[in-house]
């Protein structure tokens with residue numbers, strides 16, 4: 355069995371009994387405890403929650419379809435329901451989409467949205483045009499306790515877990531913003547927070563989102579929370595898995611990512627070797643390249659040896675500098691990045707370089723933040739390589 359790490363500020367809880375569920379969802383409904391928000395409820399939880407007013411299963415299906423396929427957020431607009439039922443629903447429930455507080459558009463078409471949640475917390479979500487499709491970078495927590503040294507979210511510090519409704523709402527809000535040139539969404543859980551420390555709510559959100567987006571188009575990225583990966587492995591429907599790796603040995607990974615002290619590389623690789631993959635599926639390993647820290651060709655050799663027995667692909671990400679991260683966090687030169695990729699390929703690895711997107715509005719990888727509060731900052735004394 356692997357050790358467990360809890361999110362440091364799980365104010366909404368991870369409970370899943372129906373009683374806890376009702377407390378949980380009521381908390382995000384405009385501050386009115388009488389109204390229960392329905393947006394983050396899976397089909398079975400919706401049926402259970404609506405039971406006091408809806409006794410026929412086909413009505414539950416109609417309401418679920420109205421929320422998730424028709425995109426309605428008002429019961430009054432559900433005109434296929436009897437007027438008396440619409441009134442009862444409006445008196446007891448809500449369908450909450452958070453307020454978009456600000457939005458910033460980058461020169462490359464990437465748009466970063468800042469959502470203000472009902473309790474005043476803020477989260478960022480990124481809408482990235484991607485050929486004929488668009489990719490949504492989704493947040494799972496309003497901050498992050500894990501303090502990865504290359505990440506602005508980690509610099510800002512812990513926040514609470516998002517509810518399933520707050521996660522689904524980010525996607526629904528992006529869907530409402532038409533981009534005529536694109537069709538269909540890819541989702542990456544690579545925004546603020548560690549998704550597998552908010553497992554129950556992320557799972558509920560995924561159950562809803564996987565109904566209309568293929569599992570091959572949804573990726574959950576984790577620093578390697580082993581109990582969460584083991585849980586994901588047992589889900590009947592799951593998205594693709596990505597691992598934030600960023601160093602080829604424990605010494606450097608523990609300095610860059612304190613969570614590595616709890617879940618070291620050997621344990622991570624062992625769990626991943628048992629992760630059930632579909633035909634042709636690979637686990638993605640994200641590797642942020644930082645000049646003179648992890649970008650030597652010998653590091654590429656070590657990385658290839660570490661991952662050699664897995665069905666893996668490596669996505670190289672030249673670090674996006676940010677004033678809060680300090681002067682050591684700069685990317686290698688482009689030739690050095692290419693040489694690292696080529697060395698991995700020579701060693702038989704699938705390796706690509708991620709295109710930088712939205713960096714001029716701080717929407718690129720590792721740059722999202724929670725400006726509703728002052729940053730916690732990093733203790734840097736241990737960054738000594």
Ligand code: SF4
Pocket residue numbers: 498499500501502505506507508509545546547548577598
């Ligand atoms: S990289 Fe992910 S897990 Fe690490 S601090 Fe940033 S948001 Fe948290």
